[in-house]
Amino acid sequence: MSVRLIDSLATTEPLADVFSDSSVLQAMLDFEVALARAEAELKIIPQSAARAIAGAARAEDYDAAALSRQTLRAGTPGIPLVKALRKKVRQQDAEAADFVHWGATSQDIADTALVLLLKKAAVILDADLARLQNALLALVAKHKKTVMVGRTLLQSGPPITFGLKAAGWLGSIRRGRARLKQSISEALVLQFGGASGTLAALGDGGIEVGESVARKLELTFPDGPWHTHRDRLAAVVCACGILAGSLGKMARDISLLMQSELAEVGEPGGPDRGGSSTMPQKRNPIASAITLAAASRVPGLTSAFLSQMRQEHERAVGGWQAEWPTVSAVIQAAGVAIASMAETAEGLTVDAARMKENLDASKGMVFAEKAALLLGSKIGRESAHELLKRATDPKQLRGRTLSQALVEMPELRDHLSREALTNLEDPEDYLGSAQEFTSRLSGSATRKTHRRRGK
Amino acid sequence: MSVRLIDSLATTEPLADVFSDSSVLQAMLDFEVALARAEAELKIIPQSAARAIAGAARAEDYDAAALSRQTLRAGTPGIPLVKALRKKVRQQDAEAADFVHWGATSQDIADTALVLLLKKAAVILDADLARLQNALLALVAKHKKTVMVGRTLLQSGPPITFGLKAAGWLGSIRRGRARLKQSISEALVLQFGGASGTLAALGDGGIEVGESVARKLELTFPDGPWHTHRDRLAAVVCACGILAGSLGKMARDISLLMQSELAEVGEPGGPDRGGSSTMPQKRNPIASAITLAAASRVPGLTSAFLSQMRQEHERAVGGWQAEWPTVSAVIQAAGVAIASMAETAEGLTVDAARMKENLDASKGMVFAEKAALLLGSKIGRESAHELLKRATDPKQLRGRTLSQALVEMPELRDHLSREALTNLEDPEDYLGSAQEFTSRLSGSATRKTHRRRGK
Amino acid sequence: MSVRLIDSLATTEPLADVFSDSSVLQAMLDFEVALARAEAELKIIPQSAARAIAGAARAEDYDAAALSRQTLRAGTPGIPLVKALRKKVRQQDAEAADFVHWGATSQDIADTALVLLLKKAAVILDADLARLQNALLALVAKHKKTVMVGRTLLQSGPPITFGLKAAGWLGSIRRGRARLKQSISEALVLQFGGASGTLAALGDGGIEVGESVARKLELTFPDGPWHTHRDRLAAVVCACGILAGSLGKMARDISLLMQSELAEVGEPGGPDRGGSSTMPQKRNPIASAITLAAASRVPGLTSAFLSQMRQEHERAVGGWQAEWPTVSAVIQAAGVAIASMAETAEGLTVDAARMKENLDASKGMVFAEKAALLLGSKIGRESAHELLKRATDPKQLRGRTLSQALVEMPELRDHLSREALTNLEDPEDYLGSAQEFTSRLSGSATRKTHRRRGK
């Protein structure tokens, strides 16, 4: 299934496929097949029925458009799906039709199908996250010593390295990946409760059936049905929400660094990327734009999920019915953001020379803190702060660098020699713990975090 | 285009059609045709070019799947669309290809297309709102005197009429419809600004072109381009959000009144509605469930829209790129809620007898306030309140009605005669201004509100 | 009442005062006084009772902390407030105590109080909006001809004027102010329905009482009680949400223009503004930061409001109980954003020379579209676009301006004379309709919009 034009910036093809009609249908049918097989093994229904059901469970044999229409009438995809499956089974084995969906309720189908889709999606997300993580590791390694302006509140500040910046992205994306993995692994649970969540239609054999179904679908069998307890899904949605925030931060940084006036990095581009319909010179941050767009949509979608958790009694009126479009939108938004940033990290051009130029262009202003420290020990900290405030006034500087200006200030003559100011504007000399933070965020830190989570 | 299974509870077919590939494509092509015609009339491009462009602008001739894929690369649907259109035009008239998209920018296409889709959707929404309003007016008229339990914090209270309840729904839905209409009419503006929003490529003729394009598309020409000023769209989204809230309230009430224990109203049902896959006796509130599901999704989607309004400079990086999926989801969610409640209001069964039974089943408890007022004039209000609190204790009542219990309380003997309590439990006798509120909310009130908004 | 430290960036003192304990208390007491007076005039309660109630209705005589504690127990501020008021009245006039809160329900107090607070807040918001609008008008007028780089996707593009940029801000803020005014005026309605919304305790006199109470409080008397119909409040919240988005856009632009590398504008600053605790040279965009912070909070708060609109029956369980903190947070967030941008617009420094420098620094790149148009008429549009793409490649440019580079390209020799390129990099020569858009957005356009809304 192709991506709809209206959603074309909001997903990737592999993820759109996960939530396509045929994939959704197949997931629902897979549940019915596993159920029938489990029940046949436990001699609850005839083996022949299970075979007939399995034989009728190919998504491509169903009319998805008709099912979709019927779902709007029935209020759940489970009812028309069971009807259609039963009809197809009956064509082969009239008796078997009666054993379709034995003991289950329609939400069991819908929820388990959603979980199976999540499982497929998780593989895609994690593969792209791995690519992204590796690409960031490479960027960190390559640019451990690439100095650049540090920027706070969009104003220039003391230098950092590009390696540290990339390591910061890496740190939060790695944490986000761990959260996503954990939440997914906790959410991959079978839904199986029957009408009221007691599996009463299966007498006292319900749990044995459920455990077998779960094994067949490679899902966990939960402590109890969760028709109106949606916290596990909520945790997945939230993990995507947090990750989207971290990816959005990376994209925000890249789009800012790509500003024409800064031009410190560039998205990989390619023949079909970043051009403009009107301006031949443009190199637009397209992957960043798509990531920022996704990241701006996910928080609202997260709240949409959370706000329907107050579900009534054993099965809700309007609660889970709201989830499919929300969960699929969240997963796809997170996915297009991950894929976009993976591609970006893999091909990012980093202009170390330009970074250095931009540092120099500040004329030493970004070392005002450093100067204040030097001076502070002589004339006191507040006096130094005040003096530097004056010294860095553009009218005062008149095009000179900070060190030149300071050298010429009469009130400093006694306190700061020309020699003392020699290294003032050397960025390598004012990086503090940048390297160590970078190492921890990218390397050894990983192991520690991992250990801590595992305790 | 059919509705996708994953979204099957989140839209209606007519609205899904509005946001289908062919509809989106045609809206973008319509912009290009109107632009070319306007420019040809003003002798900016050759008449032959406009003809060739118009001749190549049939959505069905384009490969939507390919365009969707290219959109993800380009970051905007406008660039691949223009490329494809130009190619098709060139096949007919090589020279004309150069005049495709003359003076416009890619966001001009995307935004104007969205506005054109809104225009189509608005017609559908308003028609269903009219149906809903008429059906509610009929319910109000029919049930002006149908008494029922009033319920606050889900506890029984003094009686109301079903007419008043329906008039309350009507009032807020009518106000919501007016807000939606106003916001839509303000949002139906052309987007036309060119690269930086100055229409510089058209010299000083840009506005004349724009006004002509707007006339051709039956849109308003705005005071200025709004590439990064999204308040008009936000107002439409918010109007949908508010309306969804009002519809959700109506659906909540109906689903509560349909509870087996209350059984006061019933959704219309039909052969394919409200059944259960397991429980033969079920009459589920499907339309209410779908409406509640939609209403629970829209607030988050609204915040998704609002949170990307902080757009950069002349055209944003990630802002409007987030809008298409959000706006289309909001419109469709509002639409499925409106359609569901319209169908429900038109076919709602109201069981007046059961409403009366439920009133009687309270054994007069819901008249405790009334009794307190009667008593208050004799023994003081707080004493009366305290006494009634005791009298309405189930242990005290022991199956009697409130009036029976009161008559037999010795401490009241001097204050309340049997006669004074005769009408205590007559609901018609304790409706206060219910009828007048009902009239105002449904009838005359309309005119007043209308007048006020028009001043 | 002072602003709490935890909220210190989220409000202004005047707005914090509106939602302070004493203000909230007084609003609730004002309702009770108006109710008593209306009922006394209509001879429903004794004149002496009304006098006693009015005499006991000074907020400063109440223990707000105790009331707050009791509210958490009672689930509504109305119940403890009435109890406390009754106690105080009784001290003066024992009989009068019985007539406190006659015929009203606790939500009548809470809702009407909220409406009265909105009325106070609206005056503050509108005054700051007027300041902001005037300041923007002045900026527009002063900078109609101040050229600067246009920026799309954070890349440099054809020139605009700062006047046009400010006019864009003005346009959306003016529209937002109109929406806020309209929504406020529609929301200033009395809440008065009694226990079940029928005013039954007042017999058939309820509406007359209500209309009198409304007049006394200078509110509108609505068509019916709105205990569970919250659309009017929702519209106010949404109007704040949209306005916050527009203000956030203005703040985003200003913070970007203030980047050290651009330095095109500056917030007014002042002795206590924009400094850093560590970096003496910093001029941080504080007002923009506060505005962006507010704008990023409001969308979520808006969805919090919208998502509790699905309220049950005649009075809800958990619905309106969620509103006070949300509404007060939204109003205060909008208010601090408006005030911050008003202060900013009034004192914004605009460095026209720097804007021109930044234009020049692009070395003509931003005129690539213009060059493509010139060339397109000679060699065809796509060839021109391709050629310019090559010409604007930094490696090709080697420090020359675009026009210099073009003049020296052999393939253009026959098509473009040196003369034809003379004005290529003159920004005044490529402003298109900027002036006309600016005029419409700031001046005449206003009148038109106004007229349209008034029809």
Next chain:
Amino acid sequence: MSVRLIDSLATTEPLADVFSDSSVLQAMLDFEVALARAEAELKIIPQSAARAIAGAARAEDYDAAALSRQTLRAGTPGIPLVKALRKKVRQQDAEAADFVHWGATSQDIADTALVLLLKKAAVILDADLARLQNALLALVAKHKKTVMVGRTLLQSGPPITFGLKAAGWLGSIRRGRARLKQSISEALVLQFGGASGTLAALGDGGIEVGESVARKLELTFPDGPWHTHRDRLAAVVCACGILAGSLGKMARDISLLMQSELAEVGEPGGPDRGGSSTMPQKRNPIASAITLAAASRVPGLTSAFLSQMRQEHERAVGGWQAEWPTVSAVIQAAGVAIASMAETAEGLTVDAARMKENLDASKGMVFAEKAALLLGSKIGRESAHELLKRATDPKQLRGRTLSQALVEMPELRDHLSREALTNLEDPEDYLGSAQEFTSRLSGSATRKTHRRRGK
């Protein structure tokens, strides 16, 4: 500090205390003291300075209102706090003043303070969660065999036990508590990066200082500064959001079960709880209302947090400035919901007799599925489903129970004997795996889940 009236339903006193001015102030001062002590120990600043700073760090000595006002000017609480602290230190030790805040930046103070407040709040939340969990365990144990109607889409269905319902609440709240604990433990990290996040002002000693400060404050020292990487805080906010959803579900169920028509459970009440200002008979679900109100606010607040994660460069403009009010509101909302449900679970009255009555009142309708199973084996499943659909039509039933009606249906005479139907309406006979699910959700399941998380 007392709770403000406007927020009185949105917090508890202990949590309001955590976010009170004095607590916020003290947390900021605690950071400065720990910093000074660490630096003195490492001989970076004089011991005497550390002593002077510690001596000046009592929250009660500061003018919170003034600091709050200055914060709005400075854009961060750190700057005025440092100024005030320095002033106070100078009064005692002029030289020491210079060493206040040595090497740190203002966001280091604000963020670490927030983390310290979270730590305090977490203790409160967890204690109430433990109370809630224990109370639910007791309810589960007591009502393992208390049968009641199962309800899906608000319609009656096959029976469940109240124990199973409570175990379902318990399961999701227990999972939520585990998520909250984990997220809190990961978020309790020191913020310490200095101006650009490199700790450059401390040369290469920054990390040693940071590790010491962390130890003193009993926080973890993170891999790197997180000024613009807010995922750990986001995870806490999300964990609260999910938990609020689970609590809201419990409250929704309780408020529905407390409906006058069902009356199956009752909130504990007490002299000041659940009354009405007008209706003496009312027993309102106040704790549920407060919980639902909190649960309806948290999703929007969660999205407010997530949507400001896209923070710029090394320190953001408007990002973290938005967090304090959001985080404090989320924690307090979660807290008031937890406390309300803990109180409710501890005192919930469960009317087992009424539950049985309500089951009986369904006249066997809720056993239609069971009857269909019995019949299905005789006449086929679909025929049985159809037949039961007819049999359960109210017009058909005419007041008889389902088994009576079935016995008298001629078409069943050959298939179902009176004997076969004897147990049809015995709820104990149709509970399926309810007991086992209950055990797993409450008892053994815990251990398993625990083990799994720990792997």
